[in-house]
Amino acid sequence: MSVGDEITTTAAGDEPLALINQLADEILGAIFLINTAKATYYNPHSTTLATAQVCSRWRAVALSYSALWSKIIDYERHPPTWIEELLRRSGSSLIDVGEDSVFKPVELQNPRAMEVLQPVFGQSSRLRTFSLKIRLAPWEFICQNLLRHPAPQLKYLNLITVCPFPDCLYPGPLFSAEAPALRSLHLQRCLIDFSSVVLSNLTELSVMDILAPPLLTGRGNNHPLKIAPTAVGWLRVLENMPSLRYLTLGDAISDNSNAKFDEALPKVHLPNLVLLTISSRFHEDSD
Numbered sequence: 001m002s003v004g005d006e007i008t009t010t011a012a013g014d015e016p017l018a019l020i021n022q023l024a025d026e027i028l029g030a031i032f033l034i035n036t037a038k039a040t041y042y043n044p045h046s047t048t049l050a051t052a053q054v055c056s057r058w059r060a061v062a063l064s065y066s067a068l069w070s071k072i073i074d075y076e077r078h079p080p081t082w083i084e085e086l087l088r089r090s091g092s093s094l095i096d097v098g099e100d101s102v103f104k105p106v107e108l109q110n111p112r113a114m115e116v117l118q119p120v121f122g123q124s125s126r127l128r129t130f131s132l133k134i135r136l137a138p139w140e141f142i143c144q145n146l147l148r149h150p151a152p153q154l155k156y157l158n159l160i161t162v163c164p165f166p167d168c169l170y171p172g173p174l175f176s177a178e179a180p181a182l183r184s185l186h187l188q189r190c191l192i193d194f195s196s197v198v199l200s201n202l203t204e205l206s207v208m209d210i211l212a213p214p215l216l217t218g219r220g221n222n223h224p225l226k227i228a229p230t231a232v233g234w235l236r237v238l239e240n241m242p243s244l245r246y247l248t249l250g251d252a253i254s255d256n257s258n259a260k261f262d263e264a265l266p267k268v269h270l271p272n273l274v275l276l277t278i279s280s281r282f283h284e285d286s287d
Contacts, residue, residue: 066091098131136163150178206248230256
């Protein structure tokens with residue numbers, strides 16, 4: 001009998017072990033993790049739960065592999081209590097709410113939005129990706145429970161609202177000035193303080209639809225940040241983002257045709273910029 005034969009037999013020497021049972025727990029867990037990748041031909045959530053029921057060893061391996069559980073959460077469909085349980089199983093692993101794509105945000109409707117987000121924000125220090133499309137109601141909840149707190153692991157933030165402009169504004173210090181990993185920021189129909197220090201390391205920035213509709217243009221605002229930056233204002237903002245590679249401003253530049261430019265315009269140096277897209281509305285008599 002060869003050494004290889006001895007390895008593939010049980011202690012009693014009666015039955016050969018299946019090759020899968022010879023894999024180390026670490027390799028088995030890595031295979032389980034591969035099965036959490038999103039695909040059209042199987043459901044990662046159902047696959048992971050079924051995997052954990054195959055045998056006691058597989059269940060133990062799955063439960064000990066915390067990264068599995070945060071990857072199979074369906075924030076749009078799973079009950080909030082199950083989302084909370086999956087987050088608990090995920091231990092200290094990083095959390096991705098949605099994908100790092102502006103085209104695939106998690107869409108949450110009221111009143112479910114706040115029920116789903118509550119357990120997520122309880123783990124905000126583990127957030128790596130947060131890509132969300134909401135209506136008006138959850139905005140203040142997001143401001144109070146996410147935007148005002150440190151986000152040490154957050155790399156990608158995409159917030160899309162369908163609320164009436166210009167009601168979605170967070171004027172305070174973004175992430176309490178502590179989001180060192182933030183590299184991508186995408187905003188649509190919502191405003192922040194674009195001079196925030198946590199934006200200085202951005203490589204991607206897109207801001208869309210933050211101009212008031214024509215009927216609301218003359219409406220008084222109760223906060224200066226509820227007005228989109230002017231062209232000069234954006235230049236001053238961009239002075240502090242030297243690492244930008246991708247910049248998109250769509251209906252995000254306030255008209256300032258009546259201003260007198262008696263001071264030198266900021267000189268912005270963006271040595272890494274590879275893509276610039278700008279579109280906006282201007283009065284016909286604007287220079």
